[in-house]
Amino acid sequence: MPTLLFFRPAAQIALALAATLGSFSAHAGDGRIPANSDKLPAGVVAVPAMVSQCLGCHGPTGHSQNQDWPNLAGQKQSYLLQQLTDFRSGARRHPMMDPVVKLLSDADLNTLAHYFSTQSPAQPRHPAAANAKMPAVGIACMACHDNAALPIEPYLHAQKAPYLIEQLRAFRAGKRKNAVMAPMAKSLSDQDIEVIAQHFSAQAPISAAKP
């Protein structure tokens, strides 16, 4: 029965492949909040399955444990979606983020942006005194970064200071590209960047999440 022996592994491979593809598309496609989420007990929130792959780096509910990696919780939804789209297209690059988003659909990115934007934001690691004022060099930044009305201008409050410093240096060096931020960052010295990042990072969060 040489034919059968030949066909059996092929069929098994086909089955395994179908199973892999099936589970893959379920994984990549079913990040939407399950239809039965309204049947969950009060206070229990459905977490889209695909979110789990983000939490190792961005922390449970989007509060990052690593100072170099950004908090996502409570960030504006449109901003998060824009960044995810930019990582996927290659407009923004990072060796840790690039592979994560490459295979996700538009619907997946929407689900992820929605999920993280609706989580309560992280508190500052070293909170500033309530009357601490933004140093003069950073006042111009507030118009966009302290402004709930602007959709794709991110909140910087309570964000990790080393992450903010890294991003400002990347804009200044042209490694992270943005037409608005490039000239802003070019006008800042290392000292300015440090001062502004520390200030924002110590502020109580402003959040897109509903209380």
Ligand code: HEC
């Ligand atoms: C292996 C670690 C890792 C994983 C897994 C990961 N990220 Fe990230 N993420 C990072 C790092 C590091 C950055 C900062 C990139 C940079 O410096 O430009 C980042 C940046 C981001 C940003 C930009 C934040 C901002 O303020 O601009 C978003 C949005 C994001 N990640 C979403 C996600 C989502 C959603 C997932 C899961 C699908 C995910 N990440 C999985 C490490 C990770």
Ligand code: HEC
């Ligand atoms: C006219 C509006 C505007 C002003 C003023 C502005 N920014 Fe921005 N900023 C943006 C936008 C838009 C982005 C998102 C860029 C992108 O999509 O990559 C951004 C992104 C950033 C980020 C990255 C945040 C993250 O989560 O990755 C930092 C840090 C930042 N700005 C700091 C500053 C500082 C410091 C100043 C003042 C010197 C400033 N910005 C002034 C519009 C502005």
